[in-house]
Amino acid sequence: MASEKEMRNIGEAHPMKSGDGLYSYSNNSYLQRDIINAAKQIVGEAIVESLDILKFSPSTTIRVADLGCSVGPNTFFAMENILEAIELKCQNQGLHSQIPEFQVFFNDHTSNDFNSLFSVLPPNRRYHSAGVPGSFYSRLFPNHSLHIVYSSFSIQWLSRVPKKVEDMSSPAWNKGRIYYVSAADEVVEAYSAQCAEDTARFLQARAQEIADGGLMILIFPARPDGIPHSQFGGNILFDMLGFCLMDMAKKARNMGIVSEEKVDMFNLPVYHMSDQELEAAVERNRCFSIERMERLRPISSTLQSLVSTRDRAQAISFHVRAAMEGLIKAHFDEEILDQLFDSFSKKLEQEYSLIESAGRSAPNLCAVLKRKTMNC
Amino acid sequence: MASEKEMRNIGEAHPMKSGDGLYSYSNNSYLQRDIINAAKQIVGEAIVESLDILKFSPSTTIRVADLGCSVGPNTFFAMENILEAIELKCQNQGLHSQIPEFQVFFNDHTSNDFNSLFSVLPPNRRYHSAGVPGSFYSRLFPNHSLHIVYSSFSIQWLSRVPKKVEDMSSPAWNKGRIYYVSAADEVVEAYSAQCAEDTARFLQARAQEIADGGLMILIFPARPDGIPHSQFGGNILFDMLGFCLMDMAKKARNMGIVSEEKVDMFNLPVYHMSDQELEAAVERNRCFSIERMERLRPISSTLQSLVSTRDRAQAISFHVRAAMEGLIKAHFDEEILDQLFDSFSKKLEQEYSLIESAGRSAPNLCAVLKRKTMNC
Numbered sequence: 076m077a078s079e080k081e082m083r084n085i086g087e088a089h090p091m092k093s094g095d096g097l098y099s100y101s102n103n104s105y106l107q108r109d110i111i112n113a114a115k116q117i118v119g120e121a122i123v124e125s126l127d128i129l130k131f132s133p134s135t136t137i138r139v140a141d142l143g144c145s146v147g148p149n150t151f152f153a154m155e156n157i158l159e160a161i162e163l164k165c166q167n168q169g170l171h172s173q174i175p176e177f178q179v180f181f182n183d184h185t186s187n188d189f190n191s192l193f194s195v196l197p198p199n200r201r202y203h204s205a206g207v208p209g210s211f212y213s214r215l216f217p218n219h220s221l222h223i224v225y226s227s228f229s230i231q232w233l234s235r236v237p238k239k240v241e242d243m244s245s246p247a248w249n250k251g252r253i254y255y256v257s258a259a260d261e262v263v264e265a266y267s268a269q270c271a272e273d274t275a276r277f278l279q280a281r282a283q284e285i286a287d288g289g290l291m292i293l294i295f296p297a298r299p300d301g302i303p304h305s306q307f308g309g310n311i312l313f314d315m316l317g318f319c320l321m322d323m324a325k326k327a328r329n330m331g332i333v334s335e336e337k338v339d340m341f342n343l344p345v346y347h348m349s350d351q352e353l354e355a356a357v358e359r360n361r362c363f364s365i366e367r368m369e370r371l372r373p374i375s376s377t378l379q380s381l382v383s384t385r386d387r388a389q390a391i392s393f394h395v396r397a398a399m400e401g402l403i404k405a406h407f408d409e410e411i412l413d414q415l416f417d418s419f420s421k422k423l424e425q426e427y428s429l430i431e432s433a434g435r436s437a438p439n440l441c442a443v444l445k446r447k448t449m450n451c
Numbered sequence: 452m453a454s455e456k457e458m459r460n461i462g463e464a465h466p467m468k469s470g471d472g473l474y475s476y477s478n479n480s481y482l483q484r485d486i487i488n489a490a491k492q493i494v495g496e497a498i499v500e501s502l503d504i505l506k507f508s509p510s511t512t513i514r515v516a517d518l519g520c521s522v523g524p525n526t527f528f529a530m531e532n533i534l535e536a537i538e539l540k541c542q543n544q545g546l547h548s549q550i551p552e553f554q555v556f557f558n559d560h561t562s563n564d565f566n567s568l569f570s571v572l573p574p575n576r577r578y579h580s581a582g583v584p585g586s587f588y589s590r591l592f593p594n595h596s597l598h599i600v601y602s603s604f605s606i607q608w609l610s611r612v613p614k615k616v617e618d619m620s621s622p623a624w625n626k627g628r629i630y631y632v633s634a635a636d637e638v639v640e641a642y643s644a645q646c647a648e649d650t651a652r653f654l655q656a657r658a659q660e661i662a663d664g665g666l667m668i669l670i671f672p673a674r675p676d677g678i679p680h681s682q683f684g685g686n687i688l689f690d691m692l693g694f695c696l697m698d699m700a701k702k703a704r705n706m707g708i709v710s711e712e713k714v715d716m717f718n719l720p721v722y723h724m725s726d727q728e729l730e731a732a733v734e735r736n737r738c739f740s741i742e743r744m745e746r747l748r749p750i751s752s753t754l755q756s757l758v759s760t761r762d763r764a765q766a767i768s769f770h771v772r773a774a775m776e777g778l779i780k781a782h783f784d785e786e787i788l789d790q791l792f793d794s795f796s797k798k799l800e801q802e803y804s805l806i807e808s809a810g811r812s813a814p815n816l817c818a819v820l821k822r823k824t825m826n827c
Contacts (some may be wrong), residue, residue, distance in 0.1 A: 136593035176593040180581060185572075189565045193584040196561075203593055205556060205581040208569040217512035217552040217579055 089232055089344065090147045092397045093188035100145055101191075103397035106390070107228050108149050109373040114227075114441045115156045117369055120408035121443040122160035123167060125174045125366045126223070127288025130448075133173050137161055137222045139202075140180040142211040143229025146191045147277065151200075154179050157223055157292075158201060177202035182215055184208065187319045210234065212276045216284040222320040224281055227294035231309070233344040234273045237265035240342050255346070256310045263304065270346040274356040281360035287448040291363065294371070297440035308433035310345050312395060319418045323411065332408055336400050340407045343399075353442060363444040370437035388423035391430070392416050464586075465608055465720065467521045468773045469564035476521055477567075479773035481625055482766070483604050483628050484525050485749040490603075490817045491532045497819040498536035499543060503664025504601070506824075513537055513598045515578075516556040518587040519605025522567045527576075530555050533599055533668075534577060554769035558591055560584065560756050586610065587684045588652045592660040600657055603670035608684070609720040610649045613641035616718050626715045629693035631722070632686045639680065646722040650732040658738035663824040667739065670747070673816035674725045678695055684809035685723050688771060691802065695794045699787065719775075719783045729818060738827040739820040746813035764799035767806070768792050 091100030125236050131137070139157055144150040158177055165174050179200075182194060185208040196204055210236045211226070239247035239263055240255075247261035255266045281291055298307040305314070320341070324333045350368060357363050381387045396416045403412065423430065467476035503618055506515070514534055520526040534553055541550050555576075557568060561584040585591050587602070588610045615623035616631075616638055623637035631642045657667055674683040682688070696717070700709045726744060733739050757763045773791045779788065797805065 134595070136596060178593050178596075185569045189582060193561050193565060193582075196584070203583075203591060206565060206569075207579075207581045207582045208572070215579060217554050219510070220512060220554070433742060 083122045089398075089402050090184055090187045092400050093146050095193050095331060098393060098396050098400060100196075100397040101147060103390075103393045104145070104149050105377050106394050108152065109376055109378075110294065110371050111149055111153050111156075111227055113371040113373045113439075115293075117367060117441050117443070118156055118158040118225075118292055119163070121290065121292065121367055122157065122162050122223070125443065125445050126161070126164060126290050128161070128164055128168060128170075130288040131175075131222065131286065133170070133175075135222075136176045136178050136203075138178045138180065138220055139225065140182055140207070140216065140221050142182045142215075142224060142226040143232070144181040144183050144187075144192065147195050148187050149227070150181060150192075151195075151197050153225060153227060153429075154202070155197075157225060161223075163312055171431070173296050174244045178205065179203070180216070180219070180221075182207040182209065184210060204428075211280070212273055214280050216281065218283055219286045220251045221285050222289045224285055224289070224291040225294075226292070229295070230277065230293060231295050231297075231345050231347055231348055233266075234276070235269070236342040236344045237269040239265045239320045241340060248339075249342055251321060251335070252340065253320060253341050254306050254310070254313040254343050256314040266346045267348075267352070270348050270352065270355060274348070274353070275359065278356060278360040278363065281445065282360060282451065285446040287446055290366070291444040291446070293353075293440075293442045293444070295346055295440060296438050297353065298347045299370070299438075300351050301347050302436060304347075306433060307347055308430060308436070308438040309345075311433055312391065312423075313343055313345065313427055315422050316395065316415075316419055319415055319422055322418065323415060332411055337407060341403075343402070350440060353440075357444060360451075362447055362449070364447055365442065366445050367441070368445040369434050369441050371441050372437050373437040384427045385424050388427055389420050390421035391423055395419070453590060455504075455521065464562040465561035465778050466560055466563045467776075468776050469522050469567050472667055474772050474776060476773040477523060477571075477685055478821045479766075480521070480525050481753050481771045482770055484528065485752055485754075486670065486747050486815045487525055487529050487532075487603055488751075489747040489749045489815075490668075492688040493743060493747075493817050493819070494532055494601075494668055495536040495539070497666065497668065497743050498533065498599070499540050501819065501821050502537070502540060502666050503821075504537070504540055504544060504546075506664040507551075507598065507662065509546075509551075511598075512552045512554050512579075514554045514556065514596055515599045515601065516583070516592065516597050518600060518602040519608070520557040520559050520568065520592075522564050523571050525603070526557060526568075527571075527573050529601060529603060530578070531573075533601060537599075554581065555579070556581050556583045556592070556597075560586060587656070588649055590656050590659065594659055595662045597661050598665045600661055600665070600790040601669040601670075602668070605671070606650070606653065606669060607673075607721050607723055609642075609645050609669050609722055610652070611645070612718040612720045613645040615641045617716060624715075625718055627697060629696060629717050630686070630689040630719050631715065632681050632690040642722045643724075643728070644727065646724050647732060650724070650729070651735065654732060654736040654739065658736060658822065658827065661822040663821045664820055666742070667820040667822070669729075669816075669818045669820070671816060672723050672814050673729065674723045675746070675812055675814075676725050676727050680723075682809060683723055684806060684812070685721075687805055687809055688722060688767065688799075689719055689721065691798050692771065692775070692791075692795055695791055695798055698708055698794065699791060708787055713783060717779075719778070725750070726816060730815075733820060736827075738817060738823055738825070740823055741815070741818065742821050743819040745817050747815040747817050748813050760803045761800050765796050768796035771795070 178204045218412045238243040240249045247265040249262045255263045296309040324335045555578045565582045615621040616625045623641040631639045672685045699710045
């Protein structure tokens with residue numbers, strides 16, 4: 076078990092693009108919002124059915140954390156949905172006069188733009204708010220201090236690229252690709268092992284932080300059991316992005332900015348685990364029961380409302396850019412961004428049918444876990 | 452009583468200068484640090500003697516808040532001193548095996564540079580940390596959730612310049628000055644009334660947030676009873692700054708940037724209350740007992756270690772600039788800053804004997820209040 080100090084250094088930072096510009100996360104996270112809205116009913120039902128609110132003393136403040144909150148506004152919608160459900164639960168239990176106070180902790184990496192986040196906190200919010208900087212693969216909160224932990228579109232980010240994948244002498248060296256799709260088995264295994272290690276650490280930290288009877292709600296793109304890596308939507312996107320990068324490198328041979336060697340040393344720290352992989356991790360951890368596990372189907376899809384394939388492709392490209400730009404800039408150079416995402420957008424348009432058919436399998440999962448009443 | 456939402460809008464923001472440049476707060480707050488160090492023993496003794504640690508359940512996380520924390524590093528020294536004293540207290544009580552977990556809340560205005568603060572959090576800290584944006588003249592935390600509230604060099608900042616002082620039709624209009632020293636009685640009264648209103652609001656919010664038996668430690672420049680406003684060190688400084696501004700305006704007549712009219716409309720939202728004024732506010736609030744009230748005398752003075760009067764004058768000028776630059780920039784223009792603080796530095800040097808003799812009366816106060824066990 077790593078010391079607290081070591082644990083703090085775990086987890087590389089991949090902040091979403093801040094500000095409110097064309098490629099900003101706040102303007103390019105509405106596809107995630109469709110999914111958060113799709114999860115609203117499940118989250119509400121899970122809280123009403125499973126949150127052991129009578130276990131908490133009546134004077135207890137209900138503490139909710141959003142892990143990987145980014146800069147808003149999605150986090151505010153998600154938190155509002157949760158608090159609404161808790162109030163409903165209190166009313167159902169006849170606790171009309173005892174609606175608790177709420178404290179919401181917004182967590183993300185230290186390099187997240189908390190200044191932006193704080194500047195757009197809803198003025199009429201019904202909760203006390205706090206920002207908590209640090210990797211959620213380490214401890215962030217005191218023992219048993221949280222009642223609901225929520226995280227959407229965050230736990231697919233690994234704490235780091237698996238070491239072996241960057242090691243030229245390893246059979247898992249991922250030459251010519253930036254991701255594990257269509258790579259050697261050793262690469263896939265290295266990614267899967269890193270995810271298992273990270274998920275174990277994530278669950279271990281949360282098991283200490285969540286009060287008995289509290290809930291954890293995880294929303295993330297997860298590969299449905301039985302669907303091969305290469306046919307999963309999120310994976311197809313990253314595979315195409317890798318293709319575009321490698322294509323740029325080949326065309327730019329001897330010209331500098333993007334060399335093939337540099338692409339060889341670049342890998343995305345993202346893994347899309349399967350439902351089974353999550354279940355296995357929860358079982359190994361032993362502190363949580365799985366209350367629900369459901370695929371999310373958007374009620375209304377902003378993407379579908381766009382008329383042309385070109386517009387849809389561009390919207391996806393902007394979304395991937397808002398999430399990945401910082402990472403790519405750090406390894407390559409800011410100069411390559413426009414060209415790379417232009418060519419990515421074209422590639423998406425050309426192969427849109429692939430994306431569309433992958434989307435039909437409902438790539439996003441909502442898992443609701445409950446902290447068992449036991450020392451573990 | 453204002454609604455929660457109205458309360459949130461109370462309090463103008465006057466963030467200290469961020470970054471690590473020549474005029475930054477982090478490089479120009481070592482005079483405050485001398486005082487924080489001077490308070491260490493008093494704070495330690497007060498915690499050991501007065502904190503009702505046995506009232507808190509043994510599994511309780513001890514929650515500490517620093518109100519007006521700025522961007523560091525002073526806040527980290529202050530928090531470390533407090534946690535050390537709590538650990539000592541636990542050991543004294545024979546609670547060796549039950550050293551509690553700590554959670555430290557760093558509060559300042561929303562416009563404070565929390566990104567900077569988070570980036571310099573001590574890596575080997577023994578507490579979970581959170582940033583809380585908002586004015587401390589409103590509610591910031593859940594009921595009874597804090598055990599120690601600390602605030603240094605912050606409560607002398609008013610929530611706003613008193614309205615009357617900016618009203619040309621009022622007898623309290625403060626023409627030709629930026630502060631209440633050597634102003635009409637009506638101006639002094641308007642400032643004093645604003646301070647009383649703000650302090651009442653501050654104590655009311657904290658009375659709700661601090662657990663029974665918890666402590667509040669306030670360190671701030673306070674005018675000793677019996678010393679006239681015009682002879683108090685902090686007041687002398689601001690009076691000189693006002694003189695320099697007015698002098699610039701007169702010299703620049705018809706030349707633009709600093710007009711006398713603009714100076715007339717500029718006032719500092721700062722009031723140095725007296726010991727008696729604090730005592731009266733605590734008495735009116737009724738929820739706190741005063742455990743200690745002591746003047747702070749620095750053990751080692753970084754200012755005294757500077758050899759020449761010029762260096763000392765410049766150090767003070769830099770400190771005032773780190774605190775006031777944002778405010779002056781917002782009303783006038785960035786262009787005036789260098790000239791203004793140059794002339795301020797010269798003025799300080801010329802009249803250094805005044806500053807020196809005012810400093811002898813130990814201008815900073817440490818007040819330790821304890822939350823009474825009663826509904827109030």
